[in-house]
Amino acid sequence: MTALSPIRAIRTARGARPRKPYSAIPGESPGSPPWRALKSLLLLVCVLLVVLPFTAIVSTSIADSQQVTEAGGFVLWPHSPTFDSYTALLSGGLVSKAMTVSVGITAAGTAISLVSSVMLAYGLSRPGSFGHKPVLMLLLMSMLFVPGVIPTYLMVKQLGLINSYWSLILPTMINAFNVIVLRSFFVSIPAELIDAARIDGASEWAILTRIVLPLSKASVGVIGLFYAVTYWNAFFNALLFINDASKWPMQLVLRTYVVNNASLSGGQIDVAAGAPVPPAQSLQAAILVLSIVPIVLVYPLVQRHMNKGVMVGAVKG
Structure with missing residues (x-):
């Protein structure tokens, strides 16, 4: 049986229940798998919002004329990179x-x-x-x-x-x-x-x-x-x-x-x-x-x- 901390032992002796860890999701602790998955998803969305526009700009700058025309202006991934623009x-x-x-x-x-x-x-x-x-x-x-x-x-x-x-x-x-x-x-x-x-x-x-x-x-x-x-x-x-x-x-x-x-x-x-x-x-x-x-x-x-x-x-x- 694990030893309790002094404050937790006093609360237990008085019949008070220990506080649950704070969680933005009702019923979930910050270390639970659903909470970690939500945080990872939010971080992934933020990273994509930063990386995708920059990737599109760089890809468009090195894409050939045909691919730029077919894509309508912005290319996410160039098939035949060329540095003619630079x-x-x-x-x-x-x-x-x-x-x-x-x-x-x-x-x-x-x-x-x-x-x-x-x-x-x-x-x-x-x-x-x-x-x-x-x-x-x-x-x-x-x-x-x-x-x-x-x-x-x-x-x-x-x-x-x-x-x-x-x-x-x-x-x-x-x-x-x-x-x-x-x-x-x-x-x-x-x-x-x-x-x-x-x-x-x-x-x-x-x-x-x-x-x-x-x-x-x-x-x-x-x-x-x-x-x-x-x-x-x-x-x-x-x-x-x-x-x-x-x-x-x-x-x-x-x-x-x-x-x-x-x-x-x-x-x-x-x-x-x-x-x-x-x-x-x-x-x-x-x-x-x-x-x-x-x-x-x-x-x-x-x-x-x-x-x-x-x-x-x-x-x-």
């Missing part, structure tokens, strides 16, 4: 230029934004820094009062940045939320560690680069991912400030030729002489795949730091 898009046309622009803007913008945000957050995390409270208040107010589209456009125009790549970086260079998260993490670093470095003669730059940043890799990596995703997915600034189609980023091409269903002309794709032009559905699916693959590849590298970096910076401060 070859036509990445052979020097509009999409290949847009990919280069997006990669350059994302790399340069993320580096500039990350350096600026780290330096600003470190300055705001030091209580005795010059203009500490006014700058922090100004930063917090920028989260509440957004300037709007027209003032932003007039400012960019007055600076002479219309049709310039800098118009895609400077207006969104510093995000107030990201700076506050970094500042909260920097504040949580023990002050004794920084004071010991100052006693040893370390400058503020040495403290930042040799002590603060090595201890903040998780938060800095997550904020870098936030900036990279923002720059890669941004299309509205390009829609406002970029008039030359040769300077379009990838997301503006995606909006124009997939969302608005515009057709790619012969000068915007490169097809070999005598080769058939891939169907419009395959080209659109290929553009969509090219626009999401870089982020899908980068995200797993910093995903393990996501919860740690955000939660540590958000809870303390």
